[in-house]
Amino acid sequence: MSRTLYDLAGEDPACRFSPFCWRSRMALAHKGLDVDAVPWRFTEAERLGFSGQNKVPVLVDGERVVADSWAIACWLEDRYPGRPSLFEGEGGRAVSRFVNAWADGVLHPHVARMVVADIPPLLAPADRAYFRESREKRFGMPLERVSADRHDRAAAFRRELHPLRATLAAQPWLGGEAPAYADYIVFGAFQWARVASAFELLEDGDPVAEWRERMLDLHDGLARATPARAAQRQEAARA
Amino acid sequence: MSRTLYDLAGEDPACRFSPFCWRSRMALAHKGLDVDAVPWRFTEAERLGFSGQNKVPVLVDGERVVADSWAIACWLEDRYPGRPSLFEGEGGRAVSRFVNAWADGVLHPHVARMVVADIPPLLAPADRAYFRESREKRFGMPLERVSADRHDRAAAFRRELHPLRATLAAQPWLGGEAPAYADYIVFGAFQWARVASAFELLEDGDPVAEWRERMLDLHDGLARATPARAAQRQEAARA
Numbered sequence: 192m193s194r195t196l197y198d199l200a201g202e203d204p205a206c207r208f209s210p211f212c213w214r215s216r217m218a219l220a221h222k223g224l225d226v227d228a229v230p231w232r233f234t235e236a237e238r239l240g241f242s243g244q245n246k247v248p249v250l251v252d253g254e255r256v257v258a259d260s261w262a263i264a265c266w267l268e269d270r271y272p273g274r275p276s277l278f279e280g281e282g283g284r285a286v287s288r289f290v291n292a293w294a295d296g297v298l299h300p301h302v303a304r305m306v307v308a309d310i311p312p313l314l315a316p317a318d319r320a321y322f323r324e325s326r327e328k329r330f331g332m333p334l335e336r337v338s339a340d341r342h343d344r345a346a347a348f349r350r351e352l353h354p355l356r357a358t359l360a361a362q363p364w365l366g367g368e369a370p371a372y373a374d375y376i377v378f379g380a381f382q383w384a385r386v387a388s389a390f391e392l393l394e395d396g397d398p399v400a401e402w403r404e405r406m407l408d409l410h411d412g413l414a415r416a417t418p419a420r421a422a423q424r425q426e427a428a429r430a
Numbered sequence: 431m432s433r434t435l436y437d438l439a440g441e442d443p444a445c446r447f448s449p450f451c452w453r454s455r456m457a458l459a460h461k462g463l464d465v466d467a468v469p470w471r472f473t474e475a476e477r478l479g480f481s482g483q484n485k486v487p488v489l490v491d492g493e494r495v496v497a498d499s500w501a502i503a504c505w506l507e508d509r510y511p512g513r514p515s516l517f518e519g520e521g522g523r524a525v526s527r528f529v530n531a532w533a534d535g536v537l538h539p540h541v542a543r544m545v546v547a548d549i550p551p552l553l554a555p556a557d558r559a560y561f562r563e564s565r566e567k568r569f570g571m572p573l574e575r576v577s578a579d580r581h582d583r584a585a586a587f588r589r590e591l592h593p594l595r596a597t598l599a600a601q602p603w604l605g606g607e608a609p610a611y612a613d614y615i616v617f618g619a620f621q622w623a624r625v626a627s628a629f630e631l632l633e634d635g636d637p638v639a640e641w642r643e644r645m646l647d648l649h650d651g652l653a654r655a656t657p658a659r660a661a662q663r664q665e666a667a668r669a
């Protein structure tokens with residue numbers, strides 16, 4: 192059976208930076224399911240017409256079309272109950288929704304402001320114009336101004352991570368003794384920043400940074416295989 | 431078998447306002463377990479000597495002594511597996527720790543600042559001096575100054591509730607279709623404010639306020655049976 196995930200990409204099709212798509216890619220890997228993660232770009236809304244909406248991720252799983260990262264996680268859990276669980280029970284699913292809302296409403300706005308100015312150079316030319324215009328309208332200022340205070344913002348962001356840090360002091364993963372979908376939800380935000388920007392969000396020695404490293408190792412290093420922007424910059428500087 | 435919970439009380443033994451003790455009282459009720467919730471006061475640390483520490487809640491369940499609200503929830507879940515579950519699976523337990531950390535690290539500091547000045551008049555005389563001194567040291571200012579900006583703070587607090595509000599837009603309880611320990615964790619903060627202060631944290635029509643009403647109705651109105659400070663003030667004014 193063929194399985195396809197429409198996944199946001201930069202001009203380089205290997206550049207995958209959507210936090211929501213990363214939630215789904217990690218969830219698919221957790222279930223041990225093969226998927227063709229095809230590149231999709233902001234200005235290709237018509238390619239998603241079959242899904243009845245215009246945002247990624249969209250999963251096509253055989254005959255079934257599922258849009259939205261949360262719906263994809265629930266689909267995978269329900270469709271493949273014999274494979275490793277994303278939620279470890281209905282309580283896990285219910286409370287993971289809270290983690291989802293925290294990531295969307297607390298983490299993402301911080302990360303967006305810190306990395307948004309680094310995104311246009313990554314994008315295909317048509318996306319670049321769309322992205323700058325739509326995001327500058329959203330923030331009400333040039334992207335470079337949005338990200339200008341990111342050194343100060345990073346300190347506030349790290350304080351906001353307190354509930355994550357406190358949880359990781361008590362157990363190795365948000366999912367407890369093993370990673371679960373709650374980990375993938377939060378990790379998406381860090382992978383977004385890692386791929387899109389050379390700006391470092393965390394301080395050395397932060398337990399959250401240690402958890403992020405362990406997340407990058409999961410599933411044969413799936414997330415680590417997409418290069419960090421910082422590493423790419425260093426390579427370009429050496430060349 | 432006798433079961434006792436040491437529960438923080440004001441001068442009036444019916445005044446129970448500890449958010450942590452409310453987590454445990456709701457958890458016991460969820461499990462359908464009778465308990466004698468005995469009043470305990472800040473300056474009675476020696477009464478908890480048997481527990482090897484000096485904070486409430488402490489549950490004495492037959493021979494077993496359990497201190498700390500999280501440990502009590504886990505004890506109840508593991509000791510009484512045949513009764514309604516607090517976590518609905520190990521995933522629910524793991525991810526509820528994150529909710530616990532969010533309540534402790536985000537909700538409680540806000541609520542503390544908004545209600546702390548209202549607490550001394552509730553306390554027994556010995557507790558009153560202890561409380562004012564220890565809290566003024568913690569905040570570095572008179573309690574009345576800590577709570578002076580609470581109208582402004584309430585707006586920030588309500589914004590911090592976004593992940594809770596977004597979750598409740600998708601499902602009736604943090605626990606999903608039925609209340610679970612995650613709900614009791616968060617509710618503790620609201621019950622603390624309700625019993626200790628006449629200051630209203632929420633706006634009319636906030637879905638969080640509607641959820642709070644439903645929490646007050648649970649378990650035959652267990653939490654509602656402890657009077658709200660606002661209602662007591664109104665009664666005093668009428669008398």
